[in-house]
Amino acid sequence: MRVSILFALFCLFGSVGGVRAQKAPAALTVFLDCNACDEDYIRTEIPFVDYVRDRMEAQVHLLVTTQRTGGGREFTLTFIGRETFAGVNDTLRYVSSNTDTADERRAGLTRTIKLGLVRYVARTPMAALLDVRFEAGATPAGQTTPENDPWNFWVFRVGTNGSFNAEESTDFLRLSGNLSANRVTEDWKIRLSANGSYRRSNFDLGDATITSTNRNGNFSGLAARSLGGQWAAGAFVSVSTSSFNNTDLSITFAPALEYNLFPYAESTRREFRLSYRLNFRAFDYEEVTVFDKTSEQLLQQAFEAALEFRQPWGTAAASFEVSNYLTDFRKTLFDFYRVEVFGFVEMRLVRGLSIFVRAGASRIRDQLFLPREEASEEDILLRNRRLPTSFAYNVSLGLSYTFGSIFNNVVNPRFGS
Numbered sequence: 001m002r003v004s005i006l007f008a009l010f011c012l013f014g015s016v017g018g019v020r021a022q023k024a025p026a027a028l029t030v031f032l033d034c035n036a037c038d039e040d041y042i043r044t045e046i047p048f049v050d051y052v053r054d055r056m057e058a059q060v061h062l063l064v065t066t067q068r069t070g071g072g073r074e075f076t077l078t079f080i081g082r083e084t085f086a087g088v089n090d091t092l093r094y095v096s097s098n099t100d101t102a103d104e105r106r107a108g109l110t111r112t113i114k115l116g117l118v119r120y121v122a123r124t125p126m127a128a129l130l131d132v133r134f135e136a137g138a139t140p141a142g143q144t145t146p147e148n149d150p151w152n153f154w155v156f157r158v159g160t161n162g163s164f165n166a167e168e169s170t171d172f173l174r175l176s177g178n179l180s181a182n183r184v185t186e187d188w189k190i191r192l193s194a195n196g197s198y199r200r201s202n203f204d205l206g207d208a209t210i211t212s213t214n215r216n217g218n219f220s221g222l223a224a225r226s227l228g229g230q231w232a233a234g235a236f237v238s239v240s241t242s243s244f245n246n247t248d249l250s251i252t253f254a255p256a257l258e259y260n261l262f263p264y265a266e267s268t269r270r271e272f273r274l275s276y277r278l279n280f281r282a283f284d285y286e287e288v289t290v291f292d293k294t295s296e297q298l299l300q301q302a303f304e305a306a307l308e309f310r311q312p313w314g315t316a317a318a319s320f321e322v323s324n325y326l327t328d329f330r331k332t333l334f335d336f337y338r339v340e341v342f343g344f345v346e347m348r349l350v351r352g353l354s355i356f357v358r359a360g361a362s363r364i365r366d367q368l369f370l371p372r373e374e375a376s377e378e379d380i381l382l383r384n385r386r387l388p389t390s391f392a393y394n395v396s397l398g399l400s401y402t403f404g405s406i407f408n409n410v411v412n413p414r415f416g417s
Contacts, residue, residue, distance in 0.1 A: 026125045028117070033312070034064035036075070040413070045110045048126050049117060051408040055312060055350050059083050060120050065268035065310050070184025071155045072097040073107055076268040079116050081314060085123075092116045098155050099393045100169065154183045169204040189224040189234075201382070212382040217241045228262045235278065245386050246369045248286050254279040270309045271363060277302045279323075287371040288360040298368070299326040314347035314354070339363040352402045361393040 001374045032039060042049035043051055055061045061080040066073055074095045081088035094112040096105040121127055160177040176197035183190040196217035203210040217240060224234030236254040241247055254277045261272040279300040288294055309316045324337035339362065346356040370388055379385040 005007075028121050028124050028126065029057060029059045030117070031058035032064075033062060037064060037065050037109065038102075041106050042110050042113065043408075044219060045107075046114055046117070048121060052406045053402060053408045054351050054406060055082075055348070057406045059085050060117070061312050062116075063310070063312055064109075067268050068184075069095060070153050070182055070189075072100065073105075074268075075112070077112060077116055078269070079120070080160045085120055088120070090116055090119065098157065124156065142369070152183070152197070153185055154181060156181050171202050173200045174198070187226050189222065189226075191222045192220075194219040210378055212384055213243070214384055215243050216243070224258075226264075229265070230260045232258045232260075234258070238277075243286065244384065246286050246289070246371050247283060248329075249284040251282045252279055266305075268310065272307045272309075275304050275306075275394075276305075277416070283369065285369060285371075289368060290370050290372050291368060292372070293368075295392070296368075300324065301326065314345070316345045316347075318343045323366070336366040336368060338366045353399065354401075355397070355399040357395075357397045359393075359395045362391060364390055364392060 027048060029052050030049045031052055031054065033044065033055065052058050059082055061082060061282050062077040063080060065076045065078070067076075068074075072095060074093060077092045077094065079090040079092075092112050092115065096108060100108070118130075121130060157180045158178070160175075162175045163172075164174075165172045173198070176195065178193065178195040180191070180193040182192070194217075197215070199212075199214045201212040203212075218238065219240070219370055220236070220238040222234060222236050224232050226232055234254070234256050236256060238250070238252045240250045242250075256275055256277040258275040260267075261274075262270050264271075279302065280297075281300055282295075282297045283293075284295045285293065300323060302321060304319065304321040306319040307317065319340075319342045321340045322337065325335070327335055340360070341362075342360040343355070344358045346354065348354045367386070367388060370386065375385045375387060380387065
């Protein structure tokens with residue numbers, strides 16, 4: 001009897017909710033498609049539209065994509081009209097600075113979203129409740145150029161952190177630091193970064209104590225020159241040290257050439273990049289390698305093809321890279337090589353149903369740095385040393401299905417999000 005009553009009540013309330021959901025909303029319906037947005041903040045600050053959780057229910061699909069700039073991040077807002085607004089599309093951009101706080105960044109992005117929605121809301125009954133306000137005395141500034149920027153478009157960042165954890169029989173210490181300097185203009189892209197880390201772990205086994213240490217350090221740099229809308233040339237440099245990779249010192253210099261089948265201006269929505277690098281590499285090893293080397297200089301080449309799409313139906317990305325060491329021209333050029341493939345698809349199949357698949361695989365035949373001495377059980381279990389392998393792969397997949405009310409307007413922060 002109780003089960004029958006509960007089922008009847010469930011059906012009653014469900015039918016009432018269904019009737020409410022079928023009412024035609026007076027407000028513009030918007031599907032917010034943004035992975036880098038504070039959606040609660042946007043819904044709170046822009047209450048004059050109805051947010052829906054499925055793009056097929058929306059009159060406007062707002063797709064927000066991002067990419068890094070020299071001094072921050074650029075948000076590209078693509079407004080895609082649907083139903084009565086089919087064909088009414090628009091694109092706006094908002095650029096935030098690295099020095100902006102999270103609150104400043106979300107406020108600026110939300111203001112740009114408001115501006116983009118006005119042309120659509122103006123054609124709905126909600127337009128009667130809106131007004132346009134202009135801040136007197138405010139004059140828009142022109143785009144900054146290197147000539148009137150005291151930092152000449154250079155942006156610097158420095159950071160450090162450390163942690164220590166201890167229990168009765170174990171303790172862990174970790175220290176790390178990083179430094180970067182970037183300069184991005186229409187013609188040049190310069191990125192310099194350095195980072196280092198040190199990790200030490202102690203394990204008390206009663207009759208003995210095992211200590212594990214791991215250190216890594218790296219400096220990398222890129223200087224790239226635009227050669228038009230689809231070509232670029234540049235050079236990479238890196239200096240690194242890694243106990244995990246049996247390397248006291250590794251130095252690499254690599255000139256590179258890149259071609260994008262799509263114009264770089266469309267990179268937030270689609271890109272298909274083809275690049276070639278020629279790596280001049282020098283190694284100084286901690287231990288004698290499996291090839292009886294304590295140091296060596298090598299020439300390596302690498303080719304990469306990378307494809308990425310961000311569209312209203314979802315996101316897709318794929319890459320293919322092959323590299324090989326040119327160790328002995330009298331033999332095959334592919335004695336020591338690596339082939340890597342990667343793919344990712346996140347797609348909305350039907351209303352409410354989304355699926356994602358991510359997979360990667362590598363054929364590895366270039367581990368010239370491996371120590372001649374076999375790894376101990378401690379090194380294997382504590383991952384202190386890179387182990388020999390001829391392949392690596394990973395696969396992940398998932399799906400989600402959402403149903404019920406199409407509206408997503410209410411923000412309720414009680415007990416957290």
